[in-house]
Amino acid sequence: MSRYTGPRVRVMRALGCDLPGFSRKKIDRRPYPPGQHGQARHKLSEYKLRLIEKQKLRFGYGVSEVQLRRLMVEAGRSQGAPGDKLVELLERRLDNVVFRAGFARTIPAARQLVCHGFVHVNGRRVDIASFRVDQGHTISLVPRVWKNPHVLSSVADETMERASWLNVDKAAFSATVTALPDASSALFPVDVQRVVEFYSLRL
Known part of the structure; x- marks a missing residue:
């Protein structure tokens, strides 16, 4: 598309x-x-x-x-x-969740991670950017991209606003959906x- x-x-x-x-x-x-x-x-x-x-x-x-x-x-x-x-x-789209977790600087960059198979949901690879996450889902990056300079710079960027409905573990490059977003979640x-x-x- x-x-x-x-x-x-x-x-x-x-x-x-x-x-x-x-x-x-x-x-x-x-x-x-x-x-x-x-x-x-x-x-x-x-x-x-x-x-x-x-x-x-x-x-x-x-x-x-x-x-x-x-x-x-x-x-x-x-x-x-x-x-x-x-x-x-819209907030529950997988590419947006990867972005809101701070693993990518923009949604297009997050979509690239997803489409290339670098993102797992509950331990299983998901390469569909429009995949809809649910409460309790854990989104993680595969270890082979942990040292990617673009990913590292995104995770280290403190100016990026992380979603309050995500519990992000920067050390493990993972995020857990603790609640569903609402209308005020838009950036x-x-x-x-x-x-x-x-x-x-x-x-």
Whole structure:
């Protein structure tokens, strides 16, 4: 499935916020939309506001439009608020868990570890990035990548925010899911109600 390979900071500037899982760079230097008229004042339509919130989730978690739509359908059928459930389902993706545990600097880097078979769940290899972890699952890296410089730099980076619902053992390169994430688990601000409104007209 195709992934976005273009300039990442440009996307974050268009969305108006930093997306830690999308890129380690920030938009502090130019916190306005890209383009010739990026600094001009524009009144955003309600559709544009909903689209921006939806795109935050799509790029922030590195999923395709088809994947996000399927998750929205599943969230709508579940009990509770569909927006909160959507964030929970996205947070429970294996590539995101590897990133939130601090074993990779971005979700694309975490997805590479997963797809190459370097990640185990409860002792068994899982190479599907969209695999959904559950409470009690233990995610670990195989010993052959413990000395990988990219993994080591990620684990040693204290500026990376680890998920509160993960119990991370840096020495063993493992993390245990102690609880299920909620809507507040996202690393970036997102109005999930606008995402629900966006899809309510299209599903």
